[in-house]
Amino acid sequence: MAACTGRRILDGEMPKQNGKAVHSVVIAGGGVAALEAALALRAHGEDRVHVELLAPEPRFWYRPSSVGVPFGQSRVPGFDLPDLVARAGATFTPGELAAVDRRNRVATTRAGDQLAFDALLLACGARPEPAVPGALTFRGPADTEAVEGLLRELERGEARRVVFAVPPGAAWTLPLYELALLTAAWAQTGDVRGLELVLATPEERPLALFGRQASDAVATLLHERGIRFVPGVYALELRDEALVTLPESTLPADRVVALPRLRGPRIDGVPQTYDGFVAVDRSCRVRGLEHVWAAGDLTSFPVKQGGIAAQQADAAAEAIAAAAGAPIVPRPFRPVLRGLLLTGSEPRFLRNDPVGPGETAAMSAEPLWWPPAKIVGRHLAPFLGALEPGLLHPPRAAMTVEVDLPESPTPFVDAARAPDERRVRELAIAVPTVATEETLADAAAELLGQDADAAVVEDEGRVVGLLTVGDLLRAARARVSSADVSAVEWMTAEPPAIDAGASVSEAAFLMAQTGGWRLVVLEHGSPIGVVSASALALAHAEARGS
């Protein structure tokens, strides 16, 4: 890419290359999706685009490798991010995106800098938060020492029963399977006896997303390693030497190793779900915002994985390049899950062909994709592999899987329906409905008029959000003029919805999974109101007679 005449931060100057104005693309983020998108834009956009990457941290860590660190199997490669960005033909700007003004196409950083854009790609990832009190939360490189500490405790016999557990809101369970399998292999090799290892997960079968045959292979591996598999439960907390789960149950445990709950960072002016995720269409354009795309863990796609992040980044980059005039037909996001599971034993390669949903995986003696990296990005894997060749050697003790995913994969089980419980329709409170482009001022007037604390936001008859009093307060704090901004910019996007005939338990289960305080209640697909967490808690207490 030719040299650019410099970065423009609302100084009136548009980016130019060789004297010609070019499409200015701002990418917020410095991780997998951001780098893949920068590389793809270089490939497709050539000198039509100027790419500026905005990220708060100057390092890029290859996190999947962190799982093997406590077992002495790997180290976590770290790269200088500004150097990677320069090699990708883009410019690096340190900073954290705080707000987006879609009308004026301006991105504002937390420090108050403003970046004008023709296209903005949100690739800010998700933040891991501990979700199981009392457990060791494994978030990646930061927690390898804690796992090493746990292994020392097991060696000394200070703990014996370990549960590897998935809380509500965790979306990529593979690292937990790896930790459990590697712990069992470590105990066998080191002759650490008497351990009771359990893997507790909301999945119905081990790594259910990978299809039946891969799942069966993982089940066999767990069995061979003496790891008990407990399906259909979410981990809540470690209390009195037991893991408390949802649905209500307990598992004896001295220690619990849990995955974190993921949340997207709040960005003013961008519709986000309760958990801070961003809903996108098939070209990864943010629903409701023209000129803004999103890719990776930040999106509301339920599988948070590097390969998926890269596929979304490719779809967004192609759409952005086409908008900049590149002669390509952009391909939509079509999720293919490529997983490489560290097993501590011989390599296995499983392919799931898209004949039947998740049921036709085949064993192969060769890796299924090339380069056989942990994070499979069309552009990123060879790019990083050229700098760190070790990333391209398939681990000796690993299983690879390739699966075509449905558009809305649902990896986890639902709550059972109890026949004698109250139905959600009895608890629903009617709320006003507003349109996406209705101003906040008008929407606030409707809330006041109906004495409601939330309104359903609809777009062409589809529920796309909830506008709550909390959202109005956020907008007030950001000092936006309520007559100038619309519901779509400040609403809570894609609120979880439940059928009016569902039971109180089902609603409580869904609420725990999604982390919100309200569910939209649908009768024959149309909203009839919302049900709140407090109403559900009350109904639950009444049913138990307390």
Ligand SMILES: Cc1cc2nc3c(=O)[nH]c(=O)nc-3n(C[C@H](O)[C@H](O)[C@H](O)COP(=O)(O)OP(=O)(O)OC[C@H]3O[C@@H](n4cnc5c(N)ncnc54)[C@H](O)[C@@H]3O)c2cc1C
């Ligand atoms: C232990 C572990 C093991 C894993 N194993 C695998 C695996 O085997 N295979 C696989 O494919 N995936 C794996 N993953 C998942 C994979 O790492 C993530 O899915 C992937 O990194 C997501 O890419 P992303 O670009 O969306 O987010 P990230 O890679 O997390 O990058 C987010 C970037 O955004 C920046 N940022 C944050 N907030 C802002 C802001 N407001 N403005 C600007 N920038 C911001 C961050 O500093 C960071 O640079 C694993 C993850 C973990 C933790």
